[in-house]
Amino acid sequence: MAETSIASSRYIYIHETGKWPSQTVDLHHVVARKSRLQNGVACLSALVLLLRAYYSFVGTGESLYALVYLVIGTLFIKLSCQRLVEKESVVIIPAFGVQLETHYRSGRSVRRFVPIDKILKPLLNECVTPVTCYWSLALILRDEDELMLVFKELRPPLKMLA
Template sequence: MRMVELSICNRRFTYVHDRERAGGAIDTHHVFINRSKASGCTACLSFIFLVVLVTGSLYLLFGKDNPAIIFSWSCLLSGSFVIFKSQKSVTKESVIIMPVFGVQLETHYSSGRYVSRFIPIHKILKPVLVECVTPVTCYWSLSLLLRGEEQLTLVFKELRPPMKMLVPIWKALCSIIDSGQDVDIN
């Protein structure tokens, strides 16, 4: 039996924390991307825009000889590009905490494919919240400091959820690491 303990939602993301009660303390944290109904319309409009753009480019390159072949190639190239981009879009990322074993990080894509990484509990030194500053933006990231690794391991590789969604996951990770760290955040 699963029980949702906490849910936070904003314009871009939805955070759901559920804990499996049946036989163990598996602690699961999900961050979903909120997709609007307009995203399908946006994909169609971008496909049409790409077809027009590629058709015009091919027409200028190859001349007026065979417009049907140019249009066919432009549809094929634009469709391939849209399919490629849709397969790379992320629908959710999850953190599954198994206190005795470790942490499993999952990334789910809209194509149905998912990638998971397992990090054993003995390898995790400390979870850290890091402020990332780029020339364009500033955002928070949750990372793991691992034993024997020189770089931090990102918990969310694709998504950038806000701080209020990262804090409960950070607290849960701190509680299983038993690092003596004060987990009281205001």
């Protein structure tokens, strides 16, 4: 199994080949590095909500407010972790097609399969907005009006896409 990797400050790119007996499957992973700042803000906000709930319960004696703060804090932390992307993967199976996977930190994963006969051409696309400029990898599909982005959530640098 041959494996290559490229690392940047925000992402790690891993390319695996020859993992299965057929030796034809290609795996490309873009893994988001965990941000210390993001983890710190989540922990700090959880601590503030817990302290507020404790103060509401002990200081004023109203357990209803404490319960409301605990429920809101739990929902806030759960929702903030649900949307965080851990990694996006592309599994290329030459005879069948391409499987695109998005793995979230909550454990949820979304998979999309594109048959090989539906793919016309891969495209390296430059996206320009008023604030930033980035590159994305897309697929031109037969009988589709829009491009299908390979990495929908993450925006890896050009050296990882080329």
